[in-house]
Amino acid sequence: MSTVHLLDYVAGNIRSLVNAIEKVGYKVEWIRSPEDVPSAERLILPGVGHFGHCLNQLAQAGFLPAIQKHIESGKPFMGICVGLQALFEGSSEDPGIPGLGLIKGKLNRFDDTAKAVPHIGWNSAFTNGATLYDLRPGSKYYYVHSFKYPYKAGELESQGWTVATGTYGSETFVGAVARGNVFATQFHPEKSGVAGLRTLRAFLTGEGASALAVPPGSEGTAIPPAPGNVTFEDGLTRRVIACLDVRTNDQGDLVVTKGDQYDVRDKSEGGNVRNLGKPVELAKRYYEQGADEVTFLNITSFRDLPLADLPMLEILRLTSETVFVPLTIGGGIRDAVDTDGTKVSALEIATMYFKSGADKVSIGSDAVLAAEEYYAAGARLFGNTAIERIARAYGNQAVVVSVDPKRVYVPKPDATRHATIATKFPGPKGETYCWYACTIKGGRETRDVDVVELARAVEAMGAGEILLNCIDRDGTNSGFDLELVNQVKGAVRIPVIASSGAGHPKHFAEVFEQTPTDAALGAGMFHRGEYTVKEVKDFLAEKGLKVRQFEG
Numbered sequence: 181m182s183t184v185h186l187l188d189y190v191a192g193n194i195r196s197l198v199n200a201i202e203k204v205g206y207k208v209e210w211i212r213s214p215e216d217v218p219s220a221e222r223l224i225l226p227g228v229g230h231f232g233h234c235l236n237q238l239a240q241a242g243f244l245p246a247i248q249k250h251i252e253s254g255k256p257f258m259g260i261c262v263g264l265q266a267l268f269e270g271s272s273e274d275p276g277i278p279g280l281g282l283i284k285g286k287l288n289r290f291d292d293t294a295k296a297v298p299h300i301g302w303n304s305a306f307t308n309g310a311t312l313y314d315l316r317p318g319s320k321y322y323y324v325h326s327f328k329y330p331y332k333a334g335e336l337e338s339q340g341w342t343v344a345t346g347t348y349g350s351e352t353f354v355g356a357v358a359r360g361n362v363f364a365t366q367f368h369p370e371k372s373g374v375a376g377l378r379t380l381r382a383f384l385t386g387e388g389a390s391a392l393a394v395p396p397g398s399e400g401t402a403i404p405p406a407p408g409n410v411t412f413e414d415g416l417t418r419r420v421i422a423c424l425d426v427r428t429n430d431q432g433d434l435v436v437t438k439g440d441q442y443d444v445r446d447k448s449e450g451g452n453v454r455n456l457g458k459p460v461e462l463a464k465r466y467y468e469q470g471a472d473e474v475t476f477l478n479i480t481s482f483r484d485l486p487l488a489d490l491p492m493l494e495i496l497r498l499t500s501e502t503v504f505v506p507l508t509i510g511g512g513i514r515d516a517v518d519t520d521g522t523k524v525s526a527l528e529i530a531t532m533y534f535k536s537g538a539d540k541v542s543i544g545s546d547a548v549l550a551a552e553e554y555y556a557a558g559a560r561l562f563g564n565t566a567i568e569r570i571a572r573a574y575g576n577q578a579v580v581v582s583v584d585p586k587r588v589y590v591p592k593p594d595a596t597r598h599a600t601i602a603t604k605f606p607g608p609k610g611e612t613y614c615w616y617a618c619t620i621k622g623g624r625e626t627r628d629v630d631v632v633e634l635a636r637a638v639e640a641m642g643a644g645e646i647l648l649n650c651i652d653r654d655g656t657n658s659g660f661d662l663e664l665v666n667q668v669k670g671a672v673r674i675p676v677i678a679s680s681g682a683g684h685p686k687h688f689a690e691v692f693e694q695t696p697t698d699a700a701l702g703a704g705m706f707h708r709g710e711y712t713v714k715e716v717k718d719f720l721a722e723k724g725l726k727v728r729q730f731e732g
């Protein structure tokens with residue numbers, strides 16, 4: 181079997197890349213030191229985390245001269261995400277740290293005044309008719325980054341690069357580049373479903389490398405029609421996420437369950453833990469229905485330390501072998517003491533999950549407690565929270581904060597210090613105002629922190645995204661709490677995932693049309709087989725909302 185060498189400069193979350201490479205029929209050999217590089221025929225540099233962190237790690241380990249030599253030798257080289265960014269001269273993310281300088285120019289941050297940053301989700305890699313490692317105008321690719329190279333027609337082409345672009349808001353950025361033996365993608369091919377596997381295979385086989393579609397100097401003119409009858413639609417699609425609440429049932433098996441306002445036990449049948457299926461099977465089913473992401477929430481592990489929770493790691497390993505869209509895992513990620521008394525940090529637990537195939541980790545209870553300490557210290561940070569440490573090591577985009585709020589009704593706004601909203605759904609005593617109190621331990625304990633305080637605190641700590649659940653709506657099939665989503669979206673600039681209450685495809689259309697949410701999540705309606713993810717996305721497409729079509 182042909183091999184490809186993977187430069188693992190840091191124990192990053194790149195198991196999914198290994199799975200994708202093996203899926204397209206290649207074997208991964210690891211590059212652990214600069215001396216290994218000359219033996220590589222094909223070399224992939226996966227980028228994890230920050231620009232400066234990546235370049236510093238490469239420099240300190242002495243990899244930079246070896247990488248330059250590999251590229252100069254004409255042997256195939258591929259950079260992914262920060263691995264593309266490293267090819268440039270630098271980035272405003274870490275101004276003092278130089279890149280490889282293969283491409284003239286410096287990256288800068290997306291403008292977040294009118295859109296969420298990081299740019300997370302499925303967007304185009306439009307080649308404007310050029311051949312570029314089988315990138316296709318009708319396909320979408322998974323991006324997760326805050327910094328980008330702004331595309332100016334003809335600029336990189338004049339340096340001999342063939343370029344694919346994406347557009348986010350009003351900004352068009354470089355999605356992929358190729359020149360000679362070098363190919364690099366800002367998106368993650370290993371998390372971009374079949375479209376991503378296709379371009380990875382094209383690089384590994386060398387098929388359809390790159391060729392300009394238009395003679396140099398005439399770039400940026402009229403866009404030639406996409407091949408075939410594919411309609412090209414630029415821009416970020418609406419993300420539909422399938423969520424699997426996982427816990428051990430009374431027989432000790434890890435099953436997919438689902439709560440009603442977080443109560444996962446059947447009202448009848450002796451109050452057993454609802455068993456809605458096997459985690460690996462259901463995750464694969466939702467991937468094949470077109471889910472843009474899959475989230476596992478391990479809802480028992482806040483009692484049992486994940487280290488003892490090996491089944492969840494095995495579930496991730498198995499799932500990441502057949503599901504090539506982003507996987508998020510939450511539940512029990514916090515500093516803890518293992519059953520044998522050893523201290524285990526949240527970062528170590530997160531690293532176990534990343535090594536098992538997770539792309540993002542989700543922190544719930546610990547984020548609320550960290551927010552309380554943040555405000556108690558006068559809204560100051562000391563770099564020691566789980567969110568800060570994991571974001572520093574793996575990048576902001578790898579950290580999701582899962583919020584478990586419940587409504588607290590008040591007769592008037594000044595009845596509480598918390599951020600209230602006027603609600604269309606009056607309380608039990610006719611109250612027309614409410615605020616949302618955060619809870620920990622799966623809703624078992626309510627804290628004196630509201631969702632606006634929590635969202636702003638975790639954004640300051642470097643969380644990349646908020647998973648906004650709602651205990652009142654959980655499992656009710658009554659639709660998302662649009663008032664809650666609007667309040668949190670109005671408070672932060674990082675992406676928000678609306679969660680809890682979906683029972684019909686129209687609920688997804690509603691939340692995308694009536695709030696600026698960046699994504700929407702469903703659970704029970706999928707597990708009970710009432711609707712498929714595909715039916716939801718087809719419904720959204722009929723409503724004129726931009727969705728990614730699954731490519732089988």
Ligand code: 1PR
Pocket residue numbers: 423424425438439441442443444477478479481482510511512513542543544545546582583584620621622623649650653654655656657679680681682701702703704705
């Ligand atoms: O606090 O860091 O250990 O994380 C625990 C995680 O587990 C949190 O993300 C918390 O939301 C979740 N969790 C804990 N207990 C429960 C429970 O149900 N008893 N699940 C639970 C919460 C929320 C979503 C759910 C949506 C959509 N579930 O996962 O899927 O509400 O459901 P629906 O579409 O069926 O309405 P930590």
